[in-house]
Amino acid sequence: LTASARPADLIDSYLQRLRDELIDVSPQRRDEIVDEIRRHIEDQGGGAAGQSNAAVMNVLDRLGDPAEIAAEARGGKAPADRTAIPHRSRLGTFDMLALALLILAWPVGAVLLWISKAWSARDKVIATLIPPGGYPGVLLIMSTFRWIKLAADGGPAWLKIATGAALFTVSLLLIVAPIGTCIYLATRTHPRRTAPADE
């Protein structure tokens, strides 16, 4: 803030600092807070023609340090504290049943999964596709490996080794995928907040 700054510059630089401090707040809330503060400054005569720098600085002083305003936006917590709050996931009995059936009896589990409100649509798509049919599906896919092996047996030695290695890797992935997806889903549940009672 140099001596040559105009009142409008003081206000702009204050609002920019506020915007910077609110960087880790959602864009919607950030815009709302900056907009409200801008209106407040205008209400106090800030930015009006003929206002002195001293008057504007007074208004900004009373508003306080942008860092303090941003801290309040984060619920009075420093940014580091906020990230340390563990994500609370609540897995209901229904959701756990959906996960169990997803790997044991895929069609039933997939239907329950889509009924559940615990996951986003994106996670539901991932969960439906990654464990290909749950373990029944995995067994079905792996039962075809015998034919692939038989076909490769007719070829040269390197083909046999390459096919064996490829099938081994795919089998491993197929066995791990359903469990991996279940663990992923268990950690991705929406935090369930009860809707605020309103008039």
Next chain:
Amino acid sequence: MQGSLRYSVSVPIDGLATQLRKGVIEYCVLVMLKGAPRYGGEVIEMLRGKGQLLISEGTIYPLLSRLRAEGLVDSEWRDTATGAPRRYYRLTHAGRKAVAEFRDEWLRFRSSVDDILRDGVRS
């Protein structure tokens, strides 16, 4: 060692007031919305001159926004006679409940501290 000495200086004199304010300011704002819907500037006006309750006026705006996110207040834009439209905040049902709970809790809390202070002075 010099550095650690510097950091071991005790909390500033306003530390206690800040700690006390943190616990009650949001309830004070809710109480102020009990009578009628108000915009942020009005709430700030009301808090001015109430001792240490409001130091940085700008913090009222994120506070109101947070109270709305928590469902304790809701807001609507209203035109004003003098100028641009303003965002008015009013208590929700949950907000009114929070005010009532705070009032009871505060009275109990205050009387406990008063008792302790009185006994402490006597002994």
